[in-house]
Amino acid sequence: MPDVKLVNLTKTFDKGRIIAVNHINLHVLDKEYLTLLGPSGCGKTTVLRMIAGLIEPEEGEIYIGDRLVTGVPPEDRDIGYVFQNYALFPHMDVWGNVTYGPTVKAWEEEEGVKVGREMLEMVRLYDRADAFPQELSGGMMQRVALARALAAGARLLLLDEPLGALDAKIRMELRYEIRKLVKDLGLTAVHVTHDQAEAMAISDRIAVMRKGEILQVGTPEELYMKPRHIFVAHFIGESNFLEGHISAVNKKGSVVELRGGLTVHVSDITRVRGELVVLAVRPEVFTIEKGRRAGTNSMHGHIERFRFEGTNIRYEVRLENQDLVVIVRPALMGEWFSQDEEATVGFPPNKSFVFKYPSRGLREELALE
Amino acid sequence: MDERKIMANFTTFATLISLIVLVLLPTFFLISFTVTRWEDIHYEVFANPLIGDRNWQEIQRYLALSLRTAFFAVVLDLLFGVPLAYLLARKRFRGKALLEDIITLPLVIPTSGFGFATLLTWTTVSGLGGLVGQGIVEARYLIPFINVPFLILVVHVALTFPYIVRTLQARLEDLEPVFEQASRTLGASSLATFRKVVFPLSLPAIFSGGVLAFARSLGETGATMTVGSIYTTASVAIVRWVFEFKLAPASFLGCLLIVIASAVILPIEFFMQKRGISPLPEILSSFRIEGRILRGEKAVSGRTARIKDALSLGALLLVVIVPIIVVSNSVVLYWSRDPYTGRLEGGVLYQLFGPSNYFSTLSRATLVSVIVACISTYIATCMAIPLVYLIERHRFGRALRSVLRIPLIVPTSALGLSVLLLWGPGGLKLVNPGIWLIILTHIVFSVPVVVESTIATYEGLEIPLYEGAGRTLGASPYDVAESITLPMLKRGILAGVILSFTHSLGETGATFLVMGSDVTVPPLVVNMVESLAIPAALFASTYLIVLSLVLLFIFRVAVKKR
Numbered sequence: 001m002p003d004v005k006l007v008n009l010t011k012t013f014d015k016g017r018i019i020a021v022n023h024i025n026l027h028v029l030d031k032e033y034l035t036l037l038g039p040s041g042c043g044k045t046t047v048l049r050m051i052a053g054l055i056e057p058e059e060g061e062i063y064i065g066d067r068l069v070t071g072v073p074p075e076d077r078d079i080g081y082v083f084q085n086y087a088l089f090p091h092m093d094v095w096g097n098v099t100y101g102p103t104v105k106a107w108e109e110e111e112g113v114k115v116g117r118e119m120l121e122m123v124r125l126y127d128r129a130d131a132f133p134q135e136l137s138g139g140m141m142q143r144v145a146l147a148r149a150l151a152a153g154a155r156l157l158l159l160d161e162p163l164g165a166l167d168a169k170i171r172m173e174l175r176y177e178i179r180k181l182v183k184d185l186g187l188t189a190v191h192v193t194h195d196q197a198e199a200m201a202i203s204d205r206i207a208v209m210r211k212g213e214i215l216q217v218g219t220p221e222e223l224y225m226k227p228r229h230i231f232v233a234h235f236i237g238e239s240n241f242l243e244g245h246i247s248a249v250n251k252k253g254s255v256v257e258l259r260g261g262l263t264v265h266v267s268d269i270t271r272v273r274g275e276l277v278v279l280a281v282r283p284e285v286f287t288i289e290k291g292r293r294a295g296t297n298s299m300h301g302h303i304e305r306f307r308f309e310g311t312n313i314r315y316e317v318r319l320e321n322q323d324l325v326v327i328v329r330p331a332l333m334g335e336w337f338s339q340d341e342e343a344t345v346g347f348p349p350n351k352s353f354v355f356k357y358p359s360r361g362l363r364e365e366l367a368l369e
Numbered sequence: 370m371d372e373r374k375i376m377a378n379f380t381t382f383a384t385l386i387s388l389i390v391l392v393l394l395p396t397f398f399l400i401s402f403t404v405t406r407w408e409d410i411h412y413e414v415f416a417n418p419l420i421g422d423r424n425w426q427e428i429q430r431y432l433a434l435s436l437r438t439a440f441f442a443v444v445l446d447l448l449f450g451v452p453l454a455y456l457l458a459r460k461r462f463r464g465k466a467l468l469e470d471i472i473t474l475p476l477v478i479p480t481s482g483f484g485f486a487t488l489l490t491w492t493t494v495s496g497l498g499g500l501v502g503q504g505i506v507e508a509r510y511l512i513p514f515i516n517v518p519f520l521i522l523v524v525h526v527a528l529t530f531p532y533i534v535r536t537l538q539a540r541l542e543d544l545e546p547v548f549e550q551a552s553r554t555l556g557a558s559s560l561a562t563f564r565k566v567v568f569p570l571s572l573p574a575i576f577s578g579g580v581l582a583f584a585r586s587l588g589e590t591g592a593t594m595t596v597g598s599i600y601t602t603a604s605v606a607i608v609r610w611v612f613e614f615k616l617a618p619a620s621f622l623g624c625l626l627i628v629i630a631s632a633v634i635l636p637i638e639f640f641m642q643k644r645g646i647s648p649l650p651e652i653l654s655s656f657r658i659e660g661r662i663l664r665g666e667k668a669v670s671g672r673t674a675r676i677k678d679a680l681s682l683g684a685l686l687l688v689v690i691v692p693i694i695v696v697s698n699s700v701v702l703y704w705s706r707d708p709y710t711g712r713l714e715g716g717v718l719y720q721l722f723g724p725s726n727y728f729s730t731l732s733r734a735t736l737v738s739v740i741v742a743c744i745s746t747y748i749a750t751c752m753a754i755p756l757v758y759l760i761e762r763h764r765f766g767r768a769l770r771s772v773l774r775i776p777l778i779v780p781t782s783a784l785g786l787s788v789l790l791l792w793g794p795g796g797l798k799l800v801n802p803g804i805w806l807i808i809l810t811h812i813v814f815s816v817p818v819v820v821e822s823t824i825a826t827y828e829g830l831e832i833p834l835y836e837g838a839g840r841t842l843g844a845s846p847y848d849v850a851e852s853i854t855l856p857m858l859k860r861g862i863l864a865g866v867i868l869s870f871t872h873s874l875g876e877t878g879a880t881f882l883v884m885g886s887d888v889t890v891p892p893l894v895v896n897m898v899e900s901l902a903i904p905a906a907l908f909a910s911t912y913l914i915v916l917s918l919v920l921l922f923i924f925r926v927a928v929k930k931r
Contacts, residue, residue: 101556
């Protein structure tokens with residue numbers, strides 16, 4: 001039923017000076033939970049507001065369930081929108097808020113009462129029906145906002161940073177609750193967030209956006225295991241970036257020469273000899289051993305800094321070629337290292353990603369703003 | 370340390386005393402005067418051996434006309450003002466700044482000049498009548514059913530709608546659009562959203578704007594005198610009676626006006642302040658017609674958006690801009706001679722510099738006006754700044770602020786009469802009618818104007834936060850006031866000063882009663898119209914309007930948002 005297709009969608013602000021959304025194409029499948037993920041200012045909320053009809057695109061089309069919705073006002077798009085700061089009407093109590101949709105859509109009164117009650121029971125707030133929004137906690141307000149959006153009968157739920165204003169613990173609880181609700185009711189959901197952990201936990205698929213463009217769409221595993229863009233490798237999870245060039249390519253893999261003549265093997269064979277590249281290796285992929293040892297992709301260095309983070313220990317290792325790598329190891333496994341201790345680090349050739357060196361420089365390419 | 374405390378107490382004391390003596394006493398004196406002189410008044414108004422209770426009947430008639438006019442002016446203000454406020458608060462478009470200026474204009478425009486412009490526009494061939502070859506309406510045209518003279522209503526709408534637009538616009542700008550968006554995504558049309566979300570949430574602003582507009586209409590004198598023709602409103606009647614030395618009915622009517630204004634306005638103010646936002650009773654759903662209304666709203670939403678904007682803008686142009694164009698155009702036409710008869714005596718030049726020598730009268734009046742405006746604004750500002758501190762810091766602050774609103778809603782001619790009776794020859798005999806009495810009168814309404822404007826800035830700026838920051842960095846309370854609070858309030862104070870200055874420059878009703886022989890410009894215009902020196906009136910009106918446009922420009926620069 002309600003799938004959402006965005007075709008060449010474009011929106012500019014300030015008379016074209018700021019391109020908020022630049023010709024994006026995206027297909028949100030029916031009953032899918034899709035998250036638009038990106039740093040603030042990347043245009044993800046603009047996309048959501050265009051789907052809702054709160055702003056009109058300059059170019060391109062939006063189809064909701066095969067219906068072209070250009071020019072259709074928000075009230076006729078059959079959507080539910082959950083706002084970042086809840087936007088509960090302060091002059092109505094919880095019941096008035098939740099039954100607002102049925103009321104303004106002029107449903108039969110019994111139907112509205114029934115739906116309102118169901119929705120409030122679903123978010124476990126039926127006993128607070130006569131409370132006013134300002135008397136509720138943040139988590140409760142967001143649950144009411146959710147119930148309100150659902151009570152209007154929408155099959156497509158749009159969530160704009162719905163958990164952004166909540167405390168960390170409540171955020172964790174509520175994100176599973178939202179996903180369960182969406183899945184139980186068989187809704188399609190588009191969720192906007194800048195929190196990658198939230199996106200990973202909640203989504204069927206994630207679209208990573210930067211500066212008005214979608215860089216990659218995929219399941220959380222795909223984005224983590226096979227980032228196709230250097231920014232995705234940086235934004236989803238964490239990566240060490242090592243600069244170098246390809247010094248040899250054969251059928252099994254390539255050899256990358258890093259700064260200071262250090263060479264490592266990778267299984268990527270898509271690059272050509274002599275090409276400038278950036279090697280991305282996740283901190284948790286690295287092995288770390290004491291002393292100087294030999295082995296595949298072994299690199300020597302010393303512990304420059306370490307932090308105990310609870311579940312993990314985080315080492316910063318200064319390699320002999322002066323590159324710095326961050327390594328994360330589970331705190332309860334293996335030996336611990338101390339400051340300035342010599343160490344040998346390495347990574348399996350098939351667990352690294354090789355990207356072309358970005359034309360405008362690595363730092364600019366990874367910048368969040 | 371102790372010395373500082375004494376100074377602080379002394380300042381508080383001096384501020385409060387001057388507030389009571391200069392502002393509150395004149396406001397309420399008329400009521401006590403009416404009570405203490407009740408026997409005289411009763412004799413004159415109800416039981417005069419010659420005319421019986423004719424005065425009482427006239428009072429009733431004038432009051433009825435004033436109240437009808439004020440009521441329908443507010444209704445029209447709402448009709449045109451609400452869409453304009455919404456437009457200004459929510460949309461961005463080219464010419465928005467200009468539109469805001471046009472809306473501020475009636476607040477600074479001298480009313481008698483503007484009234485004359487309106488008169489020209491509607492009743493003569495120099496105005497809109499030029500299009501059809503005769504005046505659009507006669508000056509005495511009475512609108513049927515509501516029994517309000519057309520011209521009076523038009524001029525009152527023009528002068529009062531900014532109160533609604535500006536208060537509502539400010540409220541809507543504070544109100545995040547997210548509520549409207551939420552309502553739309555939940556399936557409500559734009560009209561239903563307005564009725565069920567925007568309207569209830571901005572009701573306090575609509576009420577307080579309406580209250581101000583109502584009070585302003587009730588007290589309007591200058592423009593009403595010029596367009597009134599045979600009709601007399603209560604404020605105008607006070608001026609007329611004082612000139613006929615009928616002090617008893619004048620003071621009784623003034624007292625009634627003060628009581629009525631307070632009785633209508635204060636409860637609403639109080640109620641709205643206490644109530645804030647809370648649910649409105651759902652009247653419509655109990656009649657089970659909600660569904661039909663919603664469908665109707667849906668059908669016309671969208672289609673009506675442009676029509677209502679266009680209508681409001683059109684009305685605005687017609688009542689504010691067209692008169693100004695007409696009057697300036699007429700000055701050009703009448704410059705050297707009467708364009709219709711060709712007589713030199715009918716030209717602006719002849720009247721200004723000929724035997725009647727209106728030019729020197731006008732120059733003298735300008736000087737008086739400017740001196741009055743400068744001195745009264747200066748004194749008012751000196752009182753207003755400590756008052757703002759008292760209002761914000763002291764536990765009686767809220768009450769003080771409510772009391773300070775009263776001079777704003779008291780009809781100005783009643784105020785003028787009150788001042789005259791208190792300080793003048795009939796009362797304490799301290800000041801004779803003339804420039805000093807005008808200044809004393811203008812201080813009464815200038816203080817609240819500056820205070821309101823400064824408080825608005827104060828409350829928008831989280832000043833205590835910055836003051837706290839200043840104190841933690843080692844500044845003493847005095848340093849904080851000098852280096853943080855006052856600079857931050859600068860724009861608000863400046864805006865208040867300019868508003869008060871223009872208010873003083875354009876004030877007619879009260880000035881008429883207290884000016885003696887020191888005529889200011891606005892009463893001069895009225896006199897010119899009444900003595901049928903039309904070309905001179907044209908010139909003086911245009912001159913006043915140009916003056917206020919310059920002040921408006923300065924106001925604009927002063928309050929410009931960074």
